[in-house]
Amino acid sequence: MALGMHWSPSRAAQIERAYPAVSAMNSSPAERDARGRLDARIQELGRTFPGHVGIAVRDLRTGWLTAYNGASYFPQQSVSKFWVALTALEKVDRGEVDLDRQVVLTSADLTLFHQPIAQLVRGGSYTTTLGELMSRALQQSDNTCNDVILRHAGGPEAVRSFLRRHEIEGVRFGPGERMLQSATAGLTWKPEYSVGNAFSVARSKLPMSIRRAAFERYLANPMDGATPLGLTEGLAKLKLGQLLSPSSTARLLNTMSHTKTGPQRLKGGLAPGWTLAHKTGTGQDLAGTVGGYNDVGVITAPDGRSYAVAVLIGRTTAPIPQRMRLMNEVVRTVIGFNDNLSQYQSVASSRLR
DSSP states (O other), X not given: OOTTOOOOGGGHHHHHHHHHHHHHTTSOHHXXXXXXXXXXXXXXXXXXXXEEEEEEEEETTTOOEEEESTTSOEEOGGGGHHHHHHHHHHHHHXXXXXXXXXXXXXXXXXXXXXXXXXXXHTTSEEEEEHHHHHHHHHHSOOHHHXXXXXXHHTOXXXXXXXXXXXTOOSBOOXXXXXXXXXXXXXXXXXXXXXXXXXXXXXXXXXXXXXXHHHHHHHHHSOTTEEOHHHHHHXXXXXXXXXXXXXXXXHHHHHHHTTOOSOTTTGGGGOOTTOEEEEEEEEOOEETTEESOEEEEEEEEOTTSOEEEEEEEEEEEOSOHHHHHHHHHHHHHHHHHHHHHHHHHHHHHHHHHO
């Protein structure tokens, strides 16, 4: 079994277990020891967290990976903006989309929830470029900006086609922010929901039984669901230059390295000299239970070694600081793993002198 092979959801659990063992056959005892420690810690973190959590860590230099619930589907929420950007940038590479193109946003473009650009649109219009909208969508997780980019990229089916074409399995793409959030709340989207807090008001008027049934349906089978394995595969392919042109690859990673959301999620665990290009996602909260609290990205060591990391919390009542501590600890564990490898390599080199 080759480390670079693609997996299907039906076989994901088998491969999740097999990858570390297969990779170990071509590694030194010291590397196997470091990997064993990392794997054990990831399992412990996942097992002891009070909620449904998935974690995956993929070493981009060797292809080795470890995961906890790596084959399970979790709500992506705004993590899915990553796939929208990839699809749009592939069209940029083909000459089908121009990020310098000017677009005019009006109130008809507004969506719901987090959309900082609404302050620039309400009461008139706002002229900008597709490039600025993409940056806002990724760095500020702006839903309106993302929906505009999605339309120019060809809509949800274009994103699904991108995933199929690049053989990225274990990832679903939903119908867009409006339909996704409405269905999760038990509502049917109406344009007036984009005005002020109209969506929240309409949601609050629903019987709790309807809201809970819709919320549970979503968590049981999220239409925008993704597996930690699938997410780290996509991140790895981006970083390794397998999805976009060199310029588009650099642009996307640079944009994600300036993400403003989630400063204390994965980023909170970084050590000096380490960098992170990432995308966060946060779902709706129903009576203290959150349906999706995520952060995924590529972390890079000062020595240039990179790791694709995904931490997805599908359901939990744990307070936000506890969720962030989990993400911090995953990153610190990866950093410890890298430090161990560096120490082993340094010792091995000194013995050869």
